[in-house]
Amino acid sequence: MTRMFASLGAKLAVFFIQVFDMYRYLVQCIREVRHLYLYRHQVIEQFYAVGVGSLPLVCLISAFSGMAVAIQMAYQMEAYVPDYMVGSIVVRSVVLVLSPILIGLVLAGRVGAGIASELGTMKVSEQVDALTSMAVDPVGYLMLPRILAGLVMVPILIIFSSFISISAGFIMSVVKMHITVDDFIKGMKLDFMIYDIFVGLVKSTVYGGVLTFVGSYMGLQTVGGAQGVGQSATSAVVVSSALILILDYFLTLALLY
Amino acid sequence: MMEKKESAIIFKNVHKSFGPLHVLQGLDLDIPFGQITTILGPSGCGKSVTLKHVIGILQADSGLIEVVGHDMSSIRQKELINLRKRIGVLFQSSALFDSMTVKENVAFGLRMHTKMTEAEISERVHVCLDAVKLADTEERMPVELSGGMRKRAALARAIAMSPDFILYDEPTTGLDPNTSNVVGEYILKLQDELDITSVVVTHDMPLTRRISDKVALLFKGKAVAQGTLDDIESSGNEAYQWFVDGRLG
Numbered sequence: 001m002t003r004m005f006a007s008l009g010a011k012l013a014v015f016f017i018q019v020f021d022m023y024r025y026l027v028q029c030i031r032e033v034r035h036l037y038l039y040r041h042q043v044i045e046q047f048y049a050v051g052v053g054s055l056p057l058v059c060l061i062s063a064f065s066g067m068a069v070a071i072q073m074a075y076q077m078e079a080y081v082p083d084y085m086v087g088s089i090v091v092r093s094v095v096l097v098l099s100p101i102l103i104g105l106v107l108a109g110r111v112g113a114g115i116a117s118e119l120g121t122m123k124v125s126e127q128v129d130a131l132t133s134m135a136v137d138p139v140g141y142l143m144l145p146r147i148l149a150g151l152v153m154v155p156i157l158i159i160f161s162s163f164i165s166i167s168a169g170f171i172m173s174v175v176k177m178h179i180t181v182d183d184f185i186k187g188m189k190l191d192f193m194i195y196d197i198f199v200g201l202v203k204s205t206v207y208g209g210v211l212t213f214v215g216s217y218m219g220l221q222t223v224g225g226a227q228g229v230g231q232s233a234t235s236a237v238v239v240s241s242a243l244i245l246i247l248d249y250f251l252t253l254a255l256l257y
Numbered sequence: 258m259m260e261k262k263e264s265a266i267i268f269k270n271v272h273k274s275f276g277p278l279h280v281l282q283g284l285d286l287d288i289p290f291g292q293i294t295t296i297l298g299p300s301g302c303g304k305s306v307t308l309k310h311v312i313g314i315l316q317a318d319s320g321l322i323e324v325v326g327h328d329m330s331s332i333r334q335k336e337l338i339n340l341r342k343r344i345g346v347l348f349q350s351s352a353l354f355d356s357m358t359v360k361e362n363v364a365f366g367l368r369m370h371t372k373m374t375e376a377e378i379s380e381r382v383h384v385c386l387d388a389v390k391l392a393d394t395e396e397r398m399p400v401e402l403s404g405g406m407r408k409r410a411a412l413a414r415a416i417a418m419s420p421d422f423i424l425y426d427e428p429t430t431g432l433d434p435n436t437s438n439v440v441g442e443y444i445l446k447l448q449d450e451l452d453i454t455s456v457v458v459t460h461d462m463p464l465t466r467r468i469s470d471k472v473a474l475l476f477k478g479k480a481v482a483q484g485t486l487d488d489i490e491s492s493g494n495e496a497y498q499w500f501v502d503g504r505l506g
Binding site: 125127 | 355418
């Protein structure tokens, strides 16, 4: 029993140390914003890598998820609600929930794991130490540009994703579910609110920051060799996915109620 | 060889642990200006850890470390950055940035810390790469270089900012005897041409014999012998004899 409590206490201590360490990195990152001009090339590179690099995957997933949502809604609602409601439900569910969460989770895998393994490899091959020895702060040079890219490019990707999902849902509804164009558009307009887009953008900005920060942090904490890099990538995906889902609850609660 | 005797780097009773592993156990070490000091010792005795304390990548748990008069335990961030600009480091794994070409690697410090124009940077990069006979590799990626070439490219990067100190972490590990000789030649050549202070961490005895002004033998986190190689050899130091015979560790 005592051993169990000791083990639990040790795990909690490690958890709180890690949370404090993450906070320290975050503060350091914010401090480095004043040297942003020095890191401008890395910022542009990361904007391209996170944004343009993820676009094909985001488009593909968004198109199929939009079509699936339209079919699901039409199937579930056909006996109870008029056809035009499909348009309304597709738009609101895509903008508020589906695109931010789905793309957030996909990017946690693609971008977060990529960042963790890239920085992890740099850490174990002494490239991070080389940066430090050359009087360049690894947090500013490696972490800050990636977080900025997440904060700016993830919302843009989610705007793309929403547009593609809705378009795909629209095409599927019209072609396959035989809902008329007028009905779908009527539904879209019915209870569409600009505030929904604001909520979707707030969520996606937070998720973008979370997945790039967690990926960078896990990468810079890597120890050991290939196994350590693998563990960092896995931890980055698991932690950022969990955080995205937990934060989604709180953001939805705070912004919609 | 240079005759300057003042200490550039001082370690006094330095302790450093990683969890249960007590790596430095009261290390006392003096590294004089303008000379090549070689830190010898078996694997895991704390040689690389010692170097990382010099550039502030690691902080000692206790004891004093002074680098050109700066107490590393209380050095301010700005002073530390300025100090690092004066130190070039050749890492054990070369640590070239693998997403950059050789030219970009060598130019990295110049781009980050100087206001040199691109033309001036290119000229400086060319001079540094030429000094290590790699002028024709500017546009190649690190992965396209052999182990010896990577070490030389990393050496070019280390000297690009015209440092006052160069720290070499196992410069010949993993290299064949010929390439090891070449790297040794470059260490001597740079020492003569640049009038710098060099610290070489190694367990390569032929290299130590060729280049060292001063030698320190580390064992179990302590310097068990310090002085010129001749002095240590003639003193009959037991630990040194064991190390040379391959029985220390």
